[in-house]
Amino acid sequence: MSKIKIIVTLIVLSLGIAINASSVMAAKDSLNLGMVLEPTHLDPTAGAAASIDEVVYANIFEGLTRIDKNGAVKPGLASSWTVSEDKKTYTFNLQKGVSFHDGASFEADDVVFSLNRARAEDSVNAQKALFKPIESVTSKDSNTVVVTLTQPTGSFLFNMGWGDAIIVDQASADKNKSNPIGTGPFKFSKWVKGDRIVMVRNDAYWGTPAKLKTATIKIIPDPAAAVSAMMAGDIDGFANFPAPESLAQFKSDPRFTVVIGSTEGETILSTNNQRGPFKNLKVRQAIAHALDRKAIIDGAMFGYGTPIGTHFAPHHPAYVDLIATHPYDLEKAKQLLAEAGYPDGFKGVIKLPPPSYARRGGEIVASQLRKIGIDLEIIPVEWAQWLDQVFKKRDYDLTIVSHTEPMDIGIYARKDYYFAYDSPKFQALMEKLDATVETDARYKILGDAQRLISAECVNGFMFQLAKHGVWNKNIRGLWENSPVQANDLTEVYWVD
Template sequence: MVALVGSAALLAVAACSAGSGSSGGSSPGAEEALMVGLVAEPASLDFTTTDGAAIPQALLGNVYNGLVKQDESGKIVPDLAKSWTLSPDRKTYTFTLVDNAKFTNGQAFTADDAVFSIERVQTAWTTSLKSAMAVVESAKATSATELTVTLTKPSNDWLFRMTTRIGAMFDKTGVDKLATDPVGTGPYKFGSWKRGDSIVLQRNDQYWGTKPYFGQVTLKYFKDPNALNNALLSGTIDVIGTVQAPEALSQFNGNGKYQVIEGTTNGEVLLSFNNSRPVFKDLRVRQGIRAAIDHKALLDTCFAGRGKLIGSMVPPTDPWYEDLTGVAPYDQAKAKSLLQAAGATGKTLRLRLPTLPYATSCGQVVKSQLEQAGLKVQIDQLEFPAAWLTAVLKNADYDLSIIAHVEPRDLGAVFNAQYYTRYDDPTLQQHVAAADAGDEATQVSEMRKAARRLSEQAAADWLFLIPNLIVADKDVKGLPQNAITESFDLSRLSR
């Protein structure tokens, strides 16, 4: 989803692969503090009712744990669940839980809390991500440390989704103030939130796992990418967690005071179409728009050539990735012909952009290229996150938009009739369902079919895969090379 990726996705960095080092051998620094510069501030701290990737970026894996998580390679590994088994019919999971975890309000974590958290996704969550829990038939605590989850049908996707925000474990007595006072079992506890400025997390000294190195981490938010860069240059922050002006990296490269990390993410920058609008019911219009976009020129212009062209909703880190850039190559003559044949030449489309640097800069290129093909484009800027989430994500009040979807494996979640893309394709859903129910080989085969179907049907246009670009003081260790989850794992960092 946009990162939102759940969102549901907006530019979010996740700490999954070690970049400059690991904090494993470091002792916690009692008074050590770290300040991380980011761009997209959360609209709320409650990801059960509010979409957007900025919330799990800050809280998932830091304040909240799940039963399982992803390691640096994307493998599902234990977290609050020490181990698990799957029944022969592939419908019943039995989890053995740790016995020493506590919530930051002092309550012990037990299997009852896991049952509560799973059931609450089904009954109390209001974001579209809750649909991933619909496959659960029952969740039962068979002891304080044993949980049994039975699915209505085999699902490859369910356990993977439990590594995302829907798998976060909550205390039964700690959900009254999630928007302002989150309570979890993680290595950090919520400290304070100065809206429009920063979120402070404090080390949880009662954490059941390895204690994090930094006693305090401040997430400092910047709307201006130049101000973000200057904050590192001036020593105000220690880490730029999301580089928004790649052309400015030259001021850090070759400077011994800093380290520059460049890797990959699963953040697909999407030129999304509102497929419920009459103009987009015509395949020729959708294909014409895709043919009108010179993706290499766009990437060079609005993101300094950094990132990867992929042509689909599948990043290279997923097992079913295929390079589909050849499905819709740049061809302005073809674009003009398709749009003219569809009677769309001269039509005005409203491109509603979030106030995020990459969306703003890429939006200008998209406008220029589409107008060269015969369309008219009206750009609206919507404050992010609140205004964009309401107008575009919630109400689908747009024709075109640009957003980075950073939730992992979100193809089926993003392209359906209920989500803001309003894309209703039974054939696509059949491929996704077959992938979920089948064995590993079937999953790969069917997901490749789904990705190709999306690309050939031009359900949207995939501008590029956003890179993981981080700049930090040279002595900060444990930074991620790649970002393939929703979380920025602060517990890995040290000096």
């Protein structure tokens, strides 16, 4: 072969290699993210399941404000805002040039519709209480919305960043459960029930476009299957990995990044406060003294988790450490149970949803309570059953769940909430909190609220759920912590 032919051949080969390399690099604009629970639907304004927000928050839907990875309030569909001197009137300046995914224009009337819909008497919003302080919502012009509150509300801007406060278009709102249409950087593509949800980049997005062209959420409820999928490369990562027992395996594998972060997930032994023996404070106190938090964390979460003595995140500056209020003490627990009129104990039912913290933790809790005479029948339920039987109908004695909503101690003021706690004293604290803007004063009220629900043993407070992130070492932009229940993919990208 002549020198010229050799040179030409080498050039062609090198170009082929370069083209092939570029193709490989181009392929890295997609992400396969694993998730344990499949959403019941995809409308965050009509459901309580965290899995809904974990798919759509910031990706498909947006609110006036948004919560970033550090838990800070940032502009969303509102580019800026001003607050009146009396702290009761918020004037929001909206982003311009925004369209919904179906091409409909975003305007002030959409905000008016969305907030009024959320606070309406017939609202099905799971966090309707967030909108209670709103007195009126009006459009000043197509790009300006005025929200007037009944009283100063220190958490208002943060509340507007919840998934439950996203802005929707009236024309498509009723179809968002199966075909979500928002204003975010990703558009809904398809949902293969029991398998995957696919989103594609919104090339007409008003803000900074997503780096990923496609994002696929793969539903993998089984921890062993999650491990296998990660090891085989079928999944690029799990923002919340369901198999903490396998984290050491991934830490030692150079293909992966393992991050242990914090969440807003208070993992509690939820108690029906208006049912049978559980109405009795001494019974609830007995349960509190029978819970060995360390054994639950070690057994269910393989040591990952932070013990809590109340419903509040330990990383928050207003947190009060109340673990010593009810230390592990079986003799004290038996004494309290006898004083409550149950010297020989009693039988009950514990319904456990699918997450491993609940199923594994439930076995341990049942074993611990059996030591003081409380014999629990364990009933595993699927997530839809849990929402229907436990959350909606209160047909349960005990259950285990992580409450991952941010700063959600206010749920204890809801008389109709699923653990049926009705305390005028606590309700008054929350009313006072809503009317308080100054930070130190708010923290004091939050401390008093934590002490009250701990003293009354409303629930069995066990541990703060850790965030186990496992993903390909070349992925950047996934959140290490979870200040809100979200898998925000807006800044996710691949590196070489």
